[in-house]
Structure formats: structure tokens, C-alpha cells
Amino acid sequence: MTQGEWIRLERFDGAWEAHDPDATFKAEVADHGRLDPLHTLRGLSAHTGIPVGALARYVLAKFATTGSSGLLELGPAMVSRLREPVLRAEEAGTDEARLAAYREISGLLGWLAAPLDDPELYP
Structure with a gap:
């Protein structure tokens, strides 16, 4: 779309299948x-x-750009660190690998959330 191009705001009320992923x-x-x-x-x-x-x-x-702004806030290095366990688990294709990825990501998220959980920082 070029600057100044018109778009039509339209309603969507189409039908979709129950198994449609969207x-x-x-x-x-x-x-x-x-x-x-x-x-x-x-x-x-x-x-x-x-x-x-x-x-x-x-x-x-x-x-x-919500996803892009999240990347900017979190940083590309951390996004890669969060993504890597998922990629390894999917490559392995086992429940054990997925559980290990969950535990690894849970630890990373706990570390990221630590400042939010500190009542001294955010009363």
C-alpha cells in the first residue's frame, strides 16, 4: 500500500469450518x-x-507491529534464547524433549519476571 492509498473498511461475516486453524x-x-x-x-x-x-x-x-515491538523490548538475543529450546524439542519430536523445553523456558521467564515480582521495585 502506498501512502495516501484508500482502503475500504468492510465487515467480515464469512463462514468457516470448525477445524479451520484460524x-x-x-x-x-x-x-x-x-x-x-x-x-x-x-x-x-x-x-x-x-x-x-x-x-x-x-x-x-x-x-x-505488536510482535516486532515485543522483539525490540525483549531484545533479539533473549528471543533467540527463548526460541531455541522449542526448536530443539520440535526437532527431537518427543514429549520428554518438549517437557525439557518447557522447563528451560519457564526458568528464563522466571528470570525475566523477577523484577516484576520484587515488591521493592514495583509495590
């Missing part, structure tokens, strides 16, 4: 499609003075 997401898109996002954006625009189009672009970019 069924939950499709149901969410259909549910949220019942709402008028421009109502909120117009109000926010009136309050902030930011054009509706700029707000829509912000919302779309923010949503679309």
Missing part, C-alpha cells in the same frame, strides 16, 4: 466488525486534533 481469529474479526471504529476515532480526533486518518494509521501500525 476459526477463532475469524470469529473475532466478525464480532469486531459489528462495531464502528470510526466513532471512536472521530471522538479521539476531536479531542486531540489528530486527523482521523493519522489515528487509523497509528492503530493499524501499532496492532500490526
Whole structure:
């Protein structure tokens, strides 16, 4: 999409199979499609003075880059450390390897969450 290109906001209420791996997401898109996002954006625009189009672009970019911003916050080295046990476990293809990966990732997440669990840092 080029800058200034128009997009049409449309509802999605298509049908999907029960075994569709994207069924939950499709149901969410259909549910949220019942709402008028421009109502909120117009109000926010009136309050902030930011054009509706700029707000829509912000919302779309923010949503679309959530994974990327998580990478920036966590850092590529830590993302690789968290991903590596999963890749090893999937390559091994055993429940034992998956359990070992779970334990390794659990330890890493515990280390990352330690500052959040410290009442002195975050009362």
C-alpha cells in the first residue's frame, strides 16, 4: 500500500469450518466488525486534533507491529534464547524433549519476571 492509498473498511461475516486453524481469529474479526471504529476515532480526533486518518494509521501500525515491538523490548538475543529450546524439542519430536523445553523456558521467564515480582521495585 502506498501512502495516501484508500482502503475500504468492510465487515467480515464469512463462514468457516470448525477445524479451520484460524476459526477463532475469524470469529473475532466478525464480532469486531459489528462495531464502528470510526466513532471512536472521530471522538479521539476531536479531542486531540489528530486527523482521523493519522489515528487509523497509528492503530493499524501499532496492532500490526505488536510482535516486532515485543522483539525490540525483549531484545533479539533473549528471543533467540527463548526460541531455541522449542526448536530443539520440535526437532527431537518427543514429549520428554518438549517437557525439557518447557522447563528451560519457564526458568528464563522466571528470570525475566523477577523484577516484576520484587515488591521493592514495583509495590
